[in-house]
Amino acid sequence: MSVVESxxxxxxxxxxxxASAVLPFVQVEDVTKTFGDVVAVSKVxxxxxxxxxxxxxxxxxxxxxxxxxxxxxxxxxxGTVRVLGENARTNRDVRGRxxxxxxxxxxxxxxxxxxxxxxxxxxHGIAEPLLRASQCLEYVGLDAHDSKRVGAYSKGMxxxxxLAAALVNDPDLLILDEPLTGxxxxxxxxxxxxxxxxxxxxxxxxxxxxxxxxxxxxGSKVLVIAQGRLVASGDYxxxxxxMDDRPHRVRVLADDTRRLVAVLVSRAxxxxxxxxxxxxxxxxxxxxxxxxxxxxxxxxxxxxxLEVVPTDDDLEAVFRYLVERR
Amino acid sequence: MNTVSRHVSWFKAVQIxxxxxVRQLLTKGRLVALLAVGFAYLAFxxxxxxxxxxxxxxxxxxxxxxxxxxxxxxxxxxxxxxxxFASAAFGDLNEDSTLVYIWLRPMDRMPVVLGAWFAAVTxxxxxxxxxxxxxxxxxxxxxxxxxxxxxxxxxxxxxxxAVFLFLGLLTKNAVVWGIGYILIWxxxxxxxxxxxxxxxxxxxxxxxxxxxTDVNLVNGQPSLVISILVPASxxxxxxxxxxxRLRSLNVD
Amino acid sequence: MNVEMxxxxxxxxxxxxxxxxxxxxxxxxxxxxxxxxxxxxxxAVRSLSWQTIRSILGLGRxxxxxxxxxxxxxxxxLPAVVFLGVAIxxxxxxxxxxxxxxxxxxxxxxxxxxxAAMVAPEALVRDRRDAMFTMYLSTPLTRVSYLSAKVSAVxxxxxxxxxxxxxxxxxxxxFVGSGPDGFxxxxxxxxxxxxxxxxxxxxxSSIALACSSLTxxxxxxxxxxxxxxxxxxxxxxxxxxxxxxxxxYGLLDPIGTATQTATLVLGESTENLDSPPLLxxxxxxxxxxxxxxxxxxxxxxxxxxxxxLEAI
Numbered sequence: 094m095s096v097v098e099s100x101x102x103x104x105x106x107x108x109x110x111x112a113s114a115v116l117p118f119v120q121v122e123d124v125t126k127t128f129g130d131v132v133a134v135s136k137v138x139x140x141x142x143x144x145x146x147x148x149x150x151x152x153x154x155x156x157x158x159x160x161x162x163x164x165x166x167x168x169x170x171x172g173t174v175r176v177l178g179e180n181a182r183t184n185r186d187v188r189g190r191x192x193x194x195x196x197x198x199x200x201x202x203x204x205x206x207x208x209x210x211x212x213x214x215x216x217h218g219i220a221e222p223l224l225r226a227s228q229c230l231e232y233v234g235l236d237a238h239d240s241k242r243v244g245a246y247s248k249g250m251x252x253x254x255x256l257a258a259a260l261v262n263d264p265d266l267l268i269l270d271e272p273l274t275g276x277x278x279x280x281x282x283x284x285x286x287x288x289x290x291x292x293x294x295x296x297x298x299x300x301x302x303x304x305x306x307x308x309x310x311x312g313s314k315v316l317v318i319a320q321g322r323l324v325a326s327g328d329y330x331x332x333x334x335x336m337d338d339r340p341h342r343v344r345v346l347a348d349d350t351r352r353l354v355a356v357l358v359s360r361a362x363x364x365x366x367x368x369x370x371x372x373x374x375x376x377x378x379x380x381x382x383x384x385x386x387x388x389x390x391x392x393x394x395x396x397x398x399l400e401v402v403p404t405d406d407d408l409e410a411v412f413r414y415l416v417e418r419r
Numbered sequence: 420m421n422t423v424s425r426h427v428s429w430f431k432a433v434q435i436x437x438x439x440x441v442r443q444l445l446t447k448g449r450l451v452a453l454l455a456v457g458f459a460y461l462a463f464x465x466x467x468x469x470x471x472x473x474x475x476x477x478x479x480x481x482x483x484x485x486x487x488x489x490x491x492x493x494x495x496x497x498x499x500x501x502x503x504f505a506s507a508a509f510g511d512l513n514e515d516s517t518l519v520y521i522w523l524r525p526m527d528r529m530p531v532v533l534g535a536w537f538a539a540v541t542x543x544x545x546x547x548x549x550x551x552x553x554x555x556x557x558x559x560x561x562x563x564x565x566x567x568x569x570x571x572x573x574x575x576x577x578x579x580x581a582v583f584l585f586l587g588l589l590t591k592n593a594v595v596w597g598i599g600y601i602l603i604w605x606x607x608x609x610x611x612x613x614x615x616x617x618x619x620x621x622x623x624x625x626x627x628x629x630x631x632t633d634v635n636l637v638n639g640q641p642s643l644v645i646s647i648l649v650p651a652s653x654x655x656x657x658x659x660x661x662x663x664r665l666r667s668l669n670v671d
Numbered sequence: 672m673n674v675e676m677x678x679x680x681x682x683x684x685x686x687x688x689x690x691x692x693x694x695x696x697x698x699x700x701x702x703x704x705x706x707x708x709x710x711x712x713x714x715a716v717r718s719l720s721w722q723t724i725r726s727i728l729g730l731g732r733x734x735x736x737x738x739x740x741x742x743x744x745x746x747x748x749l750p751a752v753v754f755l756g757v758a759i760x761x762x763x764x765x766x767x768x769x770x771x772x773x774x775x776x777x778x779x780x781x782x783x784x785x786x787a788a789m790v791a792p793e794a795l796v797r798d799r800r801d802a803m804f805t806m807y808l809s810t811p812l813t814r815v816s817y818l819s820a821k822v823s824a825v826x827x828x829x830x831x832x833x834x835x836x837x838x839x840x841x842x843x844x845x846f847v848g849s850g851p852d853g854f855x856x857x858x859x860x861x862x863x864x865x866x867x868x869x870x871x872x873x874x875x876s877s878i879a880l881a882c883s884s885l886t887x888x889x890x891x892x893x894x895x896x897x898x899x900x901x902x903x904x905x906x907x908x909x910x911x912x913x914x915x916x917x918x919x920y921g922l923l924d925p926i927g928t929a930t931q932t933a934t935l936v937l938g939e940s941t942e943n944l945d946s947p948p949l950l951x952x953x954x955x956x957x958x959x960x961x962x963x964x965x966x967x968x969x970x971x972x973x974x975x976x977x978x979x980l981e982a983i
Contacts, residue, residue: 129733161670161671164523165523166519166522166523166669166670166671167669167670168669181523185426185525185526185527186426186525188523188524188525189426189524189525191523193519193523195516195519197516197671199515199516199517200517200520201439201443201517201520203442203443204442212435212439212520213520213524215427215431215435216427216432216435216520216521216524216525216526217427217524217525218426218427218431218525258520448886448891452891456898459902463906463909466914467909467910467914470914470915470916471914471915483914487909490905490908490909491905491906491909494901494905495897495898495901495902495905499894499897499898502894503890503891503894506890507890510890592739592789592889593890594889594890594893594894595739595785595788595789595889595890595893596739598785598788598893598894598897599739599742599743599785602781602784602785602897603742603743603746603781603782603785606781607746607781
């Protein structure tokens with residue numbers, strides 16, 4: 094069953110909240126979190142609106158700590174965290190509008206999946222928790238009538254149970270900490286489609302991961318965190334453009350590559366080049382100028398361009414640059 | 420879609436916590452081990468009182484049975500069984516990192532604590548009462564022993580559960596600290612300090628039994644009202660402290 | 672990202688230490704082989720033992736991890752400190768007028784039992800729960816040497832609680848002029864106290880380690896230690912004291928039995944005490960056998976469980 098086929102029923106009508114209608118879903122201002130001498134998160138400021146936003150960072154960067162602060166599970170040492178305009182640590186109603194799938198594997202192992210998700214529904218004040226739990230389990234591709242306890246579930250199934258429980262209250266803000274860990278490729282595709290589905294419905298999804306190609310498929314909005322600091326935020330393609338101290342790398346294939354490259358070099362359109370066979374890898378700091386001129390030069394020389402492909406404007410290049418400065 | 424209400428009433432929150440924790444706490448291992456403790460007490464108490472039956476008067480038998488209850492039942496069985504379940508109510512959730520599934524819900528903290536306390540009492544009280552009451556029925560004739568045991572167990576189990584529930588929220592090593600309280604505070608400090616004795620829960624079981632059975636267990640003339648009111652106050656204080664602690668807890 | 676691009680890019684990578692023609696490479700992050708002397712099995716046992724002691728006492732961790740051992744230590748030392756204080760303030764009133772060492776053992780036994788209930792589960796249970804036991808078996812350590820390290824660690828910290836207070840008393844009484852006369856007598860008293868403490872510590876450790884071998888939850892192990900020891904103490908007192916059973920039933924009390932054996936080692940008499948121990952009237956050989964039995968049962972349980980334990 095595909096995600097689209099089994100999409101959840103539309104959200105229940107809720108009294109519009111004037112404040113949250115204009116505020117971003119998440120506002121983090123100058124937040125620092127320390128554990129003794131260890132600074133886990135340092136002076137982080139960002140805000141997030143609807144749609145899918147990926148929180149990227151290497152292990153130990155502070156992603157989970159940031160998520161815990163957003164949910165109110167731990168208070169920031171300094172700064173303020175606002176979720177839907179309120180502090181989730183003290184505001185009971187805001188907690189009802191958050192769905193969290195935590196990173197840790199632990200579930201209430203003596204319950205079945207249906208019982209676990211229904212408990213989540215019941216504790217969110219949902220009138221028919223069993224019905225809603227069945228819908229959510231089907232939505233994530235699990236059998237609601239499975240009599241096995243979740244303690245006997247595989248890692249991937251447990252991930253999906255957590256996701257179903259996070260969805261049960263139809264949250265405005267969905268926080269998913271490493272939700273794709275342990276899933277097989279088919280399930281990963283399915284979950285990514287599901288995230289898009291929810292984002293398109295106006296939900297705010299914050300998804301952490303360090304698997305970059307999957308994050309790239311989730312959407313282009315990213316928050317990059319390294320060593321507890323926010324190092325970048327926004328569309329990662331735009332971020333690449335902002336990295337103007339790092340040359341763009343373009344792969345060029347033509348029927349006379351060496352002649353084409355020689356002219357490009359003589360006109361100072363490239364900053365570095367290496368040629369192997371018919372393929373040239375070209376580094377340029379001015380990608381716009383290079384893009385405008387390469388076809389013109391090729392036409393002048395009568396060289397036929399077979400391929401012009403940017404090779405480092407993907408998320409991994411951006412991430413590596415931001416996190417490792419290389 | 421049924422997600423209209425986002426508010427969970429107090430009664431509902433208590434009910435949810437109680438149902439969940441009764442199920443989580445009642446593991447086969449705990450049940451078997453603590454039933455074994457209870458029934459070891461039952462066998463032991465029956466043996467001791469029966470061995471005295473032929474040579475003792477009714478009053479002497481009552482004394483032996485009451486002292487047995489006070490020195491063994493209320494020193495070991497009641498506090499240990501209460502400690503195991505009450506400290507695990509939040510302690511297990513905290514240790515397994517599953518407390519988040521309760522904490523991050525639109526429920527007030529007080530009913531969550533109340534539900535956990537009820538759950539600890541629900542599972543520990545029968546496991547305590549069954550062997551202790553059976554021992555009184557098997558070994559002795561006087562109804563005052565049954566009444567005093569019933570009342571004293573009820574009073575101190577409620578109090579122990581509240582105190583150890585708080586301990587389970589305070590530290591991940593709640594059982595060791597709980598044993599420390601039972602052995603050092605109740606067994607040592609309460610013996611040498613009057614104030615310490617007033618804060619020791621076990622003392623109120625002894626005074627309740629003394630009031631009802633007339634067997635001398637504590638110094639002075641204990642009052643039944645005090646024996647009920649002080650543990651009740653302890654329950655109140657422990658539950659309020661637990662609520663505050665749950666509110667300020669850093670959850671994994 | 673395709674392989675071609677990767678290999679091309681890596682040519683420029685200044686971090687690379689070695690690279691093959693097909694582009695695979697290993698970065699030199701500064702790791703170095705250990706070239707120093709290897710201390711072998713003895714070093715492994717010593718290291719594991721020391722790390723276990725550190726873990727038990729909370730050494731190298733935040734203050735709150737040390738609170739419990741400190742409280743227990745204070746409670747254990749309190750009787751000795753109080754009597755010494757009285758002796759110092761009121762002056763020398765003779766060793767005979769103060770507590771005997773056996774009575775000091777008896778005073779601090781609650782603290783010792785409580786400590787055993789914390790120490791042994793900390794030493795054994797955590798390793799099994801966190802699969803560290805398996806990791807240790809991948810080192811020069813074997814099951815026997817692993818247990819040797821753990822047992823020695825537990826025994827050492829138990830000795831601090833059992834031997835510490837009586838040693839303090841010996842030093843204190845020597846300081847106020849009531850101690851043993853002459854160097855030889857002092858050393859004799861010291862050695863006797865040491866071995867008396869060792870007997871009590873060994874019995875306590877043996878029972879506590881046995882309980883800690885039976886469950887993978889520290890909380891349950893602690894409870895089991897308390898139930899085993901206090902169950903024995905209370906049972907023996909009720910049987911002998913309330914039900915007028917033979918004093919031999921006092922052997923059900925592991926601490927009483929070990930303390931009576933320690934009393935024999937110390938050469939102290941308990942006949943003139945207001946409330947002599949249950950085993951005071953029992954034949955010495957029976958008491959010693961009882962002590963050995965408690966120790967052997969505990970040790971047998973540990974050995975049996977660890978022989979069966981699978982390293983996964």
